[in-house]
Amino acid sequence: MSDFKALSEAISKGDINTAVSETRQALDAGTSAQDILDNGLIATMNEVGDRFSSGLIFVPQMLRSAKAMQECTKLLKPYFQEGDVVSKGKVLMGTVRGDLHDIGKNLVSMMMEGAGFTIVDLGVDVPPEHFVEKTKEVKPDIVGMSALLSTTMPAMADTVDALQAAGIRKKVKIMIGGAPVTEKYAQKIGADSYASDAGSAVTRAKELLGIS
Amino acid sequence: MKRSETTTFQPRMKVLNAEQAWAIHRAALEILEKTGFKMEHPGALRMLVDAGAKVTDSDWVKLPVHAVEEAMKSAPRQIDLYDQHGNLAMVLANGNSYYGTGSDATFTLDLETGQRRRTVLKDVANFARLVDALENMSFAMSMANPEDVPVEDIYVYVFAEMVRNTSKPIVFIADRGKDIARIYEIACHVASGEEKLQQKPFLLNYSEAISPLRFPQNVMEKLIFCAEHRIPICLPSGSNAGGGAPVTLAGALAMGIAENLVGLTVHQLAGKGAPFLFGPNVSVLDMKSTIVSYGCPEWSLTQAALADMRDEIYGLPIWAFAGASDAKALDAQAGAEAMFSIITGMLSGANLIHDVGFLEYGNTSSLEMVTMADELVAMSRFFTRGIPVDEATLAVEAIRRVATGGPGSIFLMDDHTFEHFMEAQFLPRLLDRSRYDSWKQAGATDLYQRCNAEARRIISGHKGAAKSAEVLDRIEEIVRAK
Numbered sequence: 160m161s162d163f164k165a166l167s168e169a170i171s172k173g174d175i176n177t178a179v180s181e182t183r184q185a186l187d188a189g190t191s192a193q194d195i196l197d198n199g200l201i202a203t204m205n206e207v208g209d210r211f212s213s214g215l216i217f218v219p220q221m222l223r224s225a226k227a228m229q230e231c232t233k234l235l236k237p238y239f240q241e242g243d244v245v246s247k248g249k250v251l252m253g254t255v256r257g258d259l260h261d262i263g264k265n266l267v268s269m270m271m272e273g274a275g276f277t278i279v280d281l282g283v284d285v286p287p288e289h290f291v292e293k294t295k296e297v298k299p300d301i302v303g304m305s306a307l308l309s310t311t312m313p314a315m316a317d318t319v320d321a322l323q324a325a326g327i328r329k330k331v332k333i334m335i336g337g338a339p340v341t342e343k344y345a346q347k348i349g350a351d352s353y354a355s356d357a358g359s360a361v362t363r364a365k366e367l368l369g370i371s
Numbered sequence: 372m373k374r375s376e377t378t379t380f381q382p383r384m385k386v387l388n389a390e391q392a393w394a395i396h397r398a399a400l401e402i403l404e405k406t407g408f409k410m411e412h413p414g415a416l417r418m419l420v421d422a423g424a425k426v427t428d429s430d431w432v433k434l435p436v437h438a439v440e441e442a443m444k445s446a447p448r449q450i451d452l453y454d455q456h457g458n459l460a461m462v463l464a465n466g467n468s469y470y471g472t473g474s475d476a477t478f479t480l481d482l483e484t485g486q487r488r489r490t491v492l493k494d495v496a497n498f499a500r501l502v503d504a505l506e507n508m509s510f511a512m513s514m515a516n517p518e519d520v521p522v523e524d525i526y527v528y529v530f531a532e533m534v535r536n537t538s539k540p541i542v543f544i545a546d547r548g549k550d551i552a553r554i555y556e557i558a559c560h561v562a563s564g565e566e567k568l569q570q571k572p573f574l575l576n577y578s579e580a581i582s583p584l585r586f587p588q589n590v591m592e593k594l595i596f597c598a599e600h601r602i603p604i605c606l607p608s609g610s611n612a613g614g615g616a617p618v619t620l621a622g623a624l625a626m627g628i629a630e631n632l633v634g635l636t637v638h639q640l641a642g643k644g645a646p647f648l649f650g651p652n653v654s655v656l657d658m659k660s661t662i663v664s665y666g667c668p669e670w671s672l673t674q675a676a677l678a679d680m681r682d683e684i685y686g687l688p689i690w691a692f693a694g695a696s697d698a699k700a701l702d703a704q705a706g707a708e709a710m711f712s713i714i715t716g717m718l719s720g721a722n723l724i725h726d727v728g729f730l731e732y733g734n735t736s737s738l739e740m741v742t743m744a745d746e747l748v749a750m751s752r753f754f755t756r757g758i759p760v761d762e763a764t765l766a767v768e769a770i771r772r773v774a775t776g777g778p779g780s781i782f783l784m785d786d787h788t789f790e791h792f793m794e795a796q797f798l799p800r801l802l803d804r805s806r807y808d809s810w811k812q813a814g815a816t817d818l819y820q821r822c823n824a825e826a827r828r829i830i831s832g833h834k835g836a837a838k839s840a841e842v843l844d845r846i847e848e849i850v851r852a853k
Contacts, residue, residue: 217658219613259587262614266661309475309516309525310546338734339477339516341489356661 163199166231170203173223175230182231192238196245200228201275208274212358218266225273246277248368251299251331253281253290255314260307263337263357267303270357271364287314287321294327300368303360304350306337315340316348323349332367336360374765379757383466384718386672387679391621395676396684398625399632400436407433408584408633412591418640439632442639448686450603450646452510452540453571455561456836460540460573461509463648463688466678466720470693470713470748471510472498473726474544474577476736479515480701482827487699487735490515494736495529497830498728499536501741504833507748510540512577512725514736524850530554531850534561535843538836542575542725547589551576551596553849558602560845561838569601575648575723580608580630582615586637594634598642605648605690605723606634611663612673614656624673627651628680635687648723649687650677657697662732665695666708675719682720691716694727694744701739701819705730709740710747717751738830739822746801753797763791801825 166185169178185195204224211221232245239245250271254264261283268278279297281289294302302322306312315335322328334352335345345353352367354360365371387395410416410432420426422438449464461469479490482497498514513529520528526545533541534557545551554574562568578593580586590606597604610616610627617623631651638647653673655664664670674691681689693712698704709727716724726733727748728741758764769787773780782788801821803810814820838846 214659218661219658259581259585262656263661308546309477309522313522339475341477343489358661 167203178227192235247275248300252303253285254283256286258311264305266357287318309339386675392683399629402629403434442636469509474512478735480737492517495532503537503835505745548592575603582610595641603646607652650690666697671715678719688722691721692726695729738826742822
């Protein structure tokens with residue numbers, strides 16, 4: 160196994176340029192893309208994630224590290240074959256019908272991307288039918304829904320029902336969040352999980368998929 | 372010798388100079404002229420175009436300075452709010468400050484058990500009753516997002532419940548044109564007619580654009596309805612530093628003000644001269660927990676800046692917050708954060724100051740917190756009244772009397788003290804000053820316990836002015852109607 164100290168440090172500091180050049184150097188030196196990914200990038204991001212959860216670093220720093228990792232991963236992509244496991248899981252994200260708020264959703268998406276998930280973001284005001292259509296098309300592991308208004312929360316229940324009616328409810332795990340959303344509400348509408356913030360969303364997503 | 376009369380200086384805090392105020396304002400205008408915003412209400416879009424705006428991509432608008440300045444000129448510099456019996460209650464102008472509660476809390480601290488639980492309609496009633504009774508609370512908001520009413524009518528239920536439980540002015544939330552019309556209908560019945568309501572409004576609508584720079588259809592519907600019906604309205608967006616707005620406060624202010632100016636412009640085009648309460652909510656997105664903070668010093672600073680900009684540029688009464696906390700319990704943090712925002716809000720002369728009584732960054736409402744804050748507001752009022760200096764207060768005669776009055780002569784016994792002590796001093800009720808032993812004997816209570824006891828006493832005992840059976844029946848009909 161190679162020494163990824165410099166790469167790791169660059170990612171931890173959010174130094175995108177250095178991280179990218181370290182990755183390129185490692186590839187040129189013949190290090191396997193899988194090795195770089197697992198032991199250079201993912202291992203570092205796990206540490207960064209832990210430091211964030213412990214309140215030792217701030218969100219902008221966490222996101223910068225995630226960006227550095229994403230830029231490095233782009234370099235590695237050509238070295239992977241179709242079907243190689245590069246992502247922890249696929250997540251379909253959207254703010255529900257009638258609701259236009261997206262800061263929370265965007266933050267969750269970025270944190271999850273930083274943690275190694277692949278995100279397909281449907282944007283805001285996403286009707287249940289569109290969630291269903293995209294779920295069939297994208298085949299995500301998790302469907303994530305966000306709402307900021309109590310008046311738009313019912314669309315979450317409608318979306319769960321729509322997935323059920325389309326016969327694909329059991330193919331995905333459903334996670335919900337947003338200011339007026341509660342654990343109790345998630346249970347009431349038959350969602351699989353609730354997260355109160357972006358950091359917890361990453362933890363919950365890993366729990367849902369049984370991964371670390 | 373006759374002493375010369377003095378006017379009493381009222382302590383006032385300033386955080387911006389004129390240069391800064393204008394620089395922020397110009398940045399706001401630049402945002403509107405060069406960057407633009409998304410206007411999703413076709414009617415509002417048309418009005419803006421007629422006023423000189425340019426549109427690209429069907430709903431991206433750029434607004435010229437002259438259109439904004441027209442609106443700034445025509446909006447009234449004073450908004451009078453009345454109670455539900457037609458008595459003048461709040462003169463929103465100059466540096467007059469009024470405090471009240473907040474809206475839409477998902478949870479509340481149960482008065483009996485102390486547990487944090489989901490809010491229900493009864494909580495709306497309790498908070499309204501408490502506001503009705505408290506001397507230093509001037510208006511009511513819902514303090515609850517009740518789970519036991521149909522969500523599609525939630526704001527109608529909540530407004531009706533507030534009306535049933537307080538006579539004070541109400542700041543209300545609505546979802547869109549449909550429910551705001553029903554709320555307006557209820558208000559007309561309470562005021563005994565639409566004309567009377569428009570002359571002496573007891574309600575003010577709170578609506579929000581979405582930062583950055585997005586104006587949804589349902590929000591504009593409400594804005595236009597209020598402009599047309601002369602219901603006072605405010606349109607703060609959540610232009611929180613690091614969240615919907617840039618992390619540096621000047622930029623967050625510029626953006627929030629830009630968004631507000633869009634609201635003001637549409638509002639004045641729909642109803643020239645209709646009352647508009649100015650100002651964004653500029654708090655911070657916490658960089659660790661990603662909550663929007665309700666206890667941070669930044670929000671107090673940005674609204675103080677807004678007050679200075681009001682005095683220098685806008686002249687319009689402003690919206691503000693105070694008396695809230697990010698603490699999860701009514702503890703020292705809650706006290707510290709509440710006091711910080713209450714006193715600074717008053718020192719900066721912010722006008723309509725809401726969110727008193729929020730814990731947990733606005734997620735949990737607390738009757739104890741409102742009760743405590745009432746006393747903090749009283750303490751602040753005492754401070755900001757200043758020190759009257761006149762014949763009576765200089766008390767030179769009393770000094771002579773007591774100093775030369777021989778043994779046993781003390782101020783405590785003097786007529787002057789008897790006549791003046793109740794105005795001269797701040798008399799706390801909940802903040803405890805007793806001697807250690809008597810405090811111990813009385814149960815060694817802390818402020819939370821005393822506020823809890825006081826809130827219980829008020830809620831169970833307060834008798835507000837009841838509405839007539841006829842009005843109550845009409846309200847019930849409107850609530851139940853589909």
